Amino acid sequence: MTGGEDAALLAELRATLDEVDPVPPLVLEAARAAFGLRRLDAELAELVRDSAEERAGLIAVRGDGNVRLISFETGLVTVELQVTERGTVRDLVAEVSGTALASAEVETPGLRHPTLRDDSMISADAVPSGLLRLHLRTIEGRDLVTSWVRV
Amino acid sequence: MTDTFSATAALLAQAGAGDERAWNALVDQHSRLLWSVARSYRLDQADASDVVQTTWLRLLEHLDRIEDPTRLVGWLVTTARRECLRVLRRSGRERLVADSDVDFDMVDDAEPVDTHLITTERNAILWRAFQRLPERCQQLLRIVVAVPQAYDQVSTALNMPIGSIGPTRARCLSRLRDLLAGAGLTGVDDPGGDPGVRQ
Numbered sequence: 001m002t003g004g005e006d007a008a009l010l011a012e013l014r015a016t017l018d019e020v021d022p023v024p025p026l027v028l029e030a031a032r033a034a035f036g037l038r039r040l041d042a043e044l045a046e047l048v049r050d051s052a053e054e055r056a057g058l059i060a061v062r063g064d065g066n067v068r069l070i071s072f073e074t075g076l077v078t079v080e081l082q083v084t085e086r087g088t089v090r091d092l093v094a095e096v097s098g099t100a101l102a103s104a105e106v107e108t109p110g111l112r113h114p115t116l117r118d119d120s121m122i123s124a125d126a127v128p129s130g131l132l133r134l135h136l137r138t139i140e141g142r143d144l145v146t147s148w149v150r151v
Numbered sequence: 152m153t154d155t156f157s158a159t160a161a162l163l164a165q166a167g168a169g170d171e172r173a174w175n176a177l178v179d180q181h182s183r184l185l186w187s188v189a190r191s192y193r194l195d196q197a198d199a200s201d202v203v204q205t206t207w208l209r210l211l212e213h214l215d216r217i218e219d220p221t222r223l224v225g226w227l228v229t230t231a232r233r234e235c236l237r238v239l240r241r242s243g244r245e246r247l248v249a250d251s252d253v254d255f256d257m258v259d260d261a262e263p264v265d266t267h268l269i270t271t272e273r274n275a276i277l278w279r280a281f282q283r284l285p286e287r288c289q290q291l292l293r294i295v296v297a298v299p300q301a302y303d304q305v306s307t308a309l310n311m312p313i314g315s316i317g318p319t320r321a322r323c324l325s326r327l328r329d330l331l332a333g334a335g336l337t338g339v340d341d342p343g344g345d346p347g348v349r350q
Contacts, residue, residue: 006324013327014280014296016274023186027200029209031178035171038211053240109204133207150201150206 030109037109042135042143045072045079050149072134072146079134079144083151088129090151094122099138107145108132127151160220167214177223178207184224184297186229191290192235203236206231225304228294232309280330288323295320 049071067110072079084091090114092106100119105112109131115124122134129151136144159180165173185206189199209230210217217226281289294305295316306313 006321009324009327010292010296012277013292015285016277016281017187017293017296019274019338020278021186021190023182023203024196027186027203028182030200030204031182032175034207034211035166035174037208038168044212050237053237107193130208130248131201131208147212148205150205 013083017146030046034109037107039135039143039145042145043074045074045077045144045146047071047147047149048073068151070151071147074144077144078139079136079146081134081149086126089126090129092122092124092127092151094134096120096122096136099140100138101136102141103121103137105135106132107135154223156224159182159223159260163214163217163220163223177210181224181227183206184294185227187293187297188228188231189235192232192239192295194235194238198238198242202231202234205234210236222304224298225307228298228304229307276334277331280327280334283330284326288326291316291319292323292327304319 019110047070049069066085068083068085070081070083072081075098077096078094079094081092081094084093089101094104096104097120101116101122102119103114104116104122105114106122106124106127107113108128112135113124113127115122117123122136125146130151131148133148134144136145138144159177162173162177162180166177175243182203185203189202194202206227210211210227219225281292284292290306291309291311298305302316303313305311306316309316311319
């Protein structure tokens with residue numbers, strides 16, 4: 001087959017895929033809207049460990065009452081997030097080490113919940129499952145955000 | 152196609168400087184590719200939507216830290232792919248075949264997607280034939296149609312040597328043609344205009 005015939009078939013396949021399996025408009029809208037979630041001034045604490053990924057394949061991780069541990073790090077600051085699954089909601093407890101917190105929020109693409117138990121502990125109950133991140137302000141005035149995670 | 156990539160790099164810089172229109176342009180230009188990647192991992196609509204959204208959020212997190220903006224396509228595909236594997240691992244659906252194992256001969260026997268909304272019979276036949284391709288063929292072709300010009304980045308994204316993409320693409324297309332012929336559909340570039348279904 002010639003390159004031209006291949007190109008024609010690919011073009012047709014492209015048109016078919018566009019019709020059969022287009023990007024849903026809501027996906028585009030959400031991606032556009034994500035720009036408003038950018039935090040220019042905040043330092044990113046990257047995801048370094050997620051127990052859900054380590055345990056999968058070894059034991060069942062589905063079902064209520066599962067506890068998942070997710071770790072984030074930036075420099076000397078570590079955030080250990082514990083997520084307990086309760087149906088469609090999640091209970092969160094996070095412990096921060098390497099700094100002391102002045103304030104903290106659990107942020108989802110739609111809303112922010114202020115949450116702080118003491119200067120190293122955060123907790124929030126019944127957060128809807130989905131994407132979230134933590135936004136932390138230290139007592140020195142540093143802004144930190146964790147990577148987004150789906151819980 | 153260097154111009155396309157410099158234009159992408161310029162949009163990335165503008166978005167990094169706070170230009171929302173540049174961000175929207177990036178989203179509009181590349182979401183289809185990310186969707187293709189997610190769907191090529193056989194994620195359903197909900198999971199694929201999550202992967203696309205997470206990929207864009209990751210780009211926002213790293214907007215100022217993309218090492219080579221001209222390679223944004225490769226970065227996006229690699230990130231989306233990682234998120235797909237994450238979804239599959241979390242839901243315990245990780246494949247038995249490692250992601251890097253290239254098995255273009257393994258027939259895909261997954262359930263076909265609902266086709267009742269397809270407007271033309273020809274599209275329906277092409278779609279059905281496509282779904283009968285080996286999984287890695289579907290994956291490669293979905294990505295190739297979404298970024299025809301960026302073989303080097305496709306290669307990174309799919310863990311395939313760049314030299315094998317052209318020949319593999321040709322082989323996958325040839326299998327697709329065989330499937331179409333089996334379904335009574337002839338080549339797409341027949342003379343005589345309207346490509347129709349031949350009985």
